[in-house]
Amino acid sequence: MEILFWKVIVEIIQIPNDLNEIFNNGTSWLSNPFGDHRVYGTKFSIGADGFSWKFYMNINTEEGARRMGYGLLSYLKELYSGLDGTVKVKQIGSIHLKKEKPYLSELILPSPPYINNQIPLIQKIMNLAESNNSHEIRVYIFWQFKDHEATSVLRDNTKSIFRYDFYYKIRIFIEVRPLFRQDIKRDEQVAELLGYLDYLITDIKNMKGNCAVLKKADVSAKHLLTMENLFNKSISIDTSIYDSDTKSFSKKIKAIDFSIPPNMPLDKAYTVHNENLGVPVTPPKILLGNAYRQGVLTKTKMYLHLHDLIHHVFISGLSGVGKSRFIASLANQIKNQGAHVGILVINLVKKGEEGLYNPDIILRKRDLEFRVPYFIPDKDIEVICKQVAAYLVSSLGLKNVVLSITKNVLYDDCIKIGFPKQHPEEVFMGVIEWLKMNPYHPKFNTNITRAIENRVISLLSSPFIKNILKLGPVPNWFIEWKKGKNVYIDLSNFTEDGKRIITHAIFQMVRTLLPELRTNELKYVIILDEAHEILEKTKHQSIDDDETVTRHYLEIVFEKVLRAFRSRGVCLVLADHLPNNLFEGVYKLPSIKVIFRSDKDFLQYISNFPEEQDDLANQKNRRALILDGVNARKFAIHTIDYSYQEQINESGSSGEMYCSNCKELLEMSTKFCHKCGTII
Numbered sequence: 001m002e003i004l005f006w007k008v009i010v011e012i013i014q015i016p017n018d019l020n021e022i023f024n025n026g027t028s029w030l031s032n033p034f035g036d037h038r039v040y041g042t043k044f045s046i047g048a049d050g051f052s053w054k055f056y057m058n059i060n061t062e063e064g065a066r067r068m069g070y071g072l073l074s075y076l077k078e079l080y081s082g083l084d085g086t087v088k089v090k091q092i093g094s095i096h097l098k099k100e101k102p103y104l105s106e107l108i109l110p111s112p113p114y115i116n117n118q119i120p121l122i123q124k125i126m127n128l129a130e131s132n133n134s135h136e137i138r139v140y141i142f143w144q145f146k147d148h149e150a151t152s153v154l155r156d157n158t159k160s161i162f163r164y165d166f167y168y169k170i171r172i173f174i175e176v177r178p179l180f181r182q183d184i185k186r187d188e189q190v191a192e193l194l195g196y197l198d199y200l201i202t203d204i205k206n207m208k209g210n211c212a213v214l215k216k217a218d219v220s221a222k223h224l225l226t227m228e229n230l231f232n233k234s235i236s237i238d239t240s241i242y243d244s245d246t247k248s249f250s251k252k253i254k255a256i257d258f259s260i261p262p263n264m265p266l267d268k269a270y271t272v273h274n275e276n277l278g279v280p281v282t283p284p285k286i287l288l289g290n291a292y293r294q295g296v297l298t299k300t301k302m303y304l305h306l307h308d309l310i311h312h313v314f315i316s317g318l319s320g321v322g323k324s325r326f327i328a329s330l331a332n333q334i335k336n337q338g339a340h341v342g343i344l345v346i347n348l349v350k351k352g353e354e355g356l357y358n359p360d361i362i363l364r365k366r367d368l369e370f371r372v373p374y375f376i377p378d379k380d381i382e383v384i385c386k387q388v389a390a391y392l393v394s395s396l397g398l399k400n401v402v403l404s405i406t407k408n409v410l411y412d413d414c415i416k417i418g419f420p421k422q423h424p425e426e427v428f429m430g431v432i433e434w435l436k437m438n439p440y441h442p443k444f445n446t447n448i449t450r451a452i453e454n455r456v457i458s459l460l461s462s463p464f465i466k467n468i469l470k471l472g473p474v475p476n477w478f479i480e481w482k483k484g485k486n487v488y489i490d491l492s493n494f495t496e497d498g499k500r501i502i503t504h505a506i507f508q509m510v511r512t513l514l515p516e517l518r519t520n521e522l523k524y525v526i527i528l529d530e531a532h533e534i535l536e537k538t539k540h541q542s543i544d545d546d547e548t549v550t551r552h553y554l555e556i557v558f559e560k561v562l563r564a565f566r567s568r569g570v571c572l573v574l575a576d577h578l579p580n581n582l583f584e585g586v587y588k589l590p591s592i593k594v595i596f597r598s599d600k601d602f603l604q605y606i607s608n609f610p611e612e613q614d615d616l617a618n619q620k621n622r623r624a625l626i627l628d629g630v631n632a633r634k635f636a637i638h639t640i641d642y643s644y645q646e647q648i649n650e651s652g653s654s655g656e657m658y659c660s661n662c663k664e665l666l667e668m669s670t671k672f673c674h675k676c677g678t679i680i
């Protein structure tokens with residue numbers, strides 16, 4: 001195909017959020033950024049497929065077209081902080097010029113001056129975009145800078161403000177593509193369409209009383225494409241302006257309101273209040289995503305300093321916003337940046353998330369290797385007895401009085417025989433014994449004994465829990481994790497109590513076995529997605545209720561753990577969808593917060609401004625506000641792409657499963673055999 005010329009298309013994909021303010025400044029996109037006599041075109045398309053807004057210019061080379069496109073887009077971005085768009089170039093050949101536009105009319109404006117202050121033509125097009133969703137309507141506006149008489153009139157002797165009078169030649173065309181539906185009479189649909197066109201030209205009247213009219217266009221589709229010969233007998237509009245700043249001469253225009261109406265159906269830019277991108281982060285650093293600046297997604301990459309992670313990370317976001325992928329990408333980069341950093345993922349809810357982390361070791365309910373000794377001795381045995389008693393009692397939902405008894409039972413054994421009982425189950429039997437020997441009020445005694453017998457013993461006597469928590473040497477996985485391996489612990493098919501006690505036993509082990517450091521260096525990461533499973537505060541506030549009591553002490557235990565982690569170089573990454581149900585410490589103590597689209601109730605803790613809360617509640621998927629308390633930075637990002645790893649290093653498993661009944665090959669992650677119905 002012979003190339004006749006190149007067309008650049010600048011499509012606007014995002015507009016500012018605070019358009020009312022911009023409107024009051026009189027900012028208009030009808031301008032002549034290149035300062036010459038070239039022809040500019042823009043097209044608004046409305047119809048069943050939605051709305052689009054594109055600017056066009058023509059030139060004879062591809063590079064020239066691209067250059068003009070970026071020039072124009074940058075200029076529009078300068079006019080409208082928060083505006084964003086894309087630039088595309090297209091080659092135009094003779095074949096394109098043959099296309100016809102059967103229903104093309106021209107909006108002929110009466111000659112100025114006009115009665116109305118400003119003709120709200122663009123506003124009307126937007127209103128139509130809201131009501132018309134049946135037919136295709138396209139409004140083309142072409143303009144060219146007309147020779148001007150640069151009559152610089154000194155308006156004010158003292159301030160030396162010039163007055164510039166400029167004029168644009170303008171033509172406006174309307175193309176309709178009727179899309180008739182079968183279920184409604186054609187006449188009715190034609191009348192509807194014509195009514196819409198009539199609406200577009202309402203309110204346009206000049207001083208002599210002449211109105212705007214729609215006439216069949218005397219140019220063809222070819223002219224709209226080439227943008228040539230449009231202004232031989234053009235209408236010029238008095239777009240006179242005056243402004244103190246010569247550069248923005250085209251921003252204030254009188255006759256037609258060529259601004260951006262707030263109801264334009266495009267994405268709105270959400271700017272971060274008090275945005276602060278800070279100074280560039282020094283290596284080792286981990287990539288968070290691409291920065292939004294003034295609400296516009298840019299190619300600027302934003303990082304966190306690796307060692308700042310010891311101040312812990314909290315991530316909030318409703319379901320599906322991209323939390324898990326984000327955490328996994330963090331884990332992946334931490335691995336790439338600091339090979340010595342061990343990552344431990346405690347998976348609480350979703351099955352199959354191991355695919356996100358590429359772990360070296362996976363531990364599941366039935367694995368014999370899955371051990372977390374509930375008690376790890378240390379020099380100060382009394383302190384350890386206290387800590388173990390605190391996490392056992394609080395994660396099992398027992399009242400505080402049991403705490404000192406449990407501690408005494410543990411401590412007694414340690415003193416007498418050198419180590420506590422083999423299983424926590426036996427510790428609580430000891431607590432019941434102790435209660436028998438040293439009774440409290442009978443009712444109280446009965447209640448506690450019953451709680452221990454019914455809930456605690458039954459949970460702790462489960463063979464899985466027993467095997468996991470029993471005393472023993474430091475498990476192999478822990479040793480490997482400490483050396484820098486990735487460990488994935490799947491707790492998804494344990495009960496809530498089970499998840500809680502195992503997680504706290506892990507925390508206790510970490511606290512006891514890792515030495516305190518003086519370096520503020522990141523050594524280990526523990527990831528806890530869906531944190532509500534173990535860190536949710538209770539909804540009922542009754543002081544006598546076991547749950548209330550549990551959560552209260554659990555909260556204290558957790559806060560102590562979090563503080564102890566930092567001094568050991570352990571970063572805790574916590575994520576949840578409804579953080580206001582969690583202990584406050586979960587989102588208050590971590591210094592690095594990542595706020596995806598979240599629940600309004602929670603956002604009150606993040607911002608005092610209703611507008612900012614609104615913006616955060618409206619973020620698109622994968623956009624997040626980063627509050628980096630360590631460096632006082634505040635900015636928004638779009639997360640980097642991250643996918644599931646293809647292969648999972650799970651030794652001993654080929655990945656294929658067969659039905660135990662009919663031996664049929666089972667589909668991946670199915671719950672039942674599709675051939676014989678056996679439940680897997």
Ligand SMILES: Nc1ncnc2c1ncn2[C@@H]1O[C@H](COP(=O)(O)OP(=O)(O)OP(=O)(O)O)[C@@H](O)[C@H]1O
Binds near residue numbers: 318326
């Ligand atoms: N960084 C990313 N790269 C590629 N796709 C992504 C990314 N983040 C999110 N997605 C897409 O969005 C979906 C939801 O993401 P993800 O599972 O991370 O959300 P979530 O916030 O953890 O949701 P839930 O609360 O339900 O667990 C993914 O399945 C994926 O299709």
Ligand SMILES: [Mg+2]
Binds near residue numbers: 323529
């Ligand atoms: Mg998730």
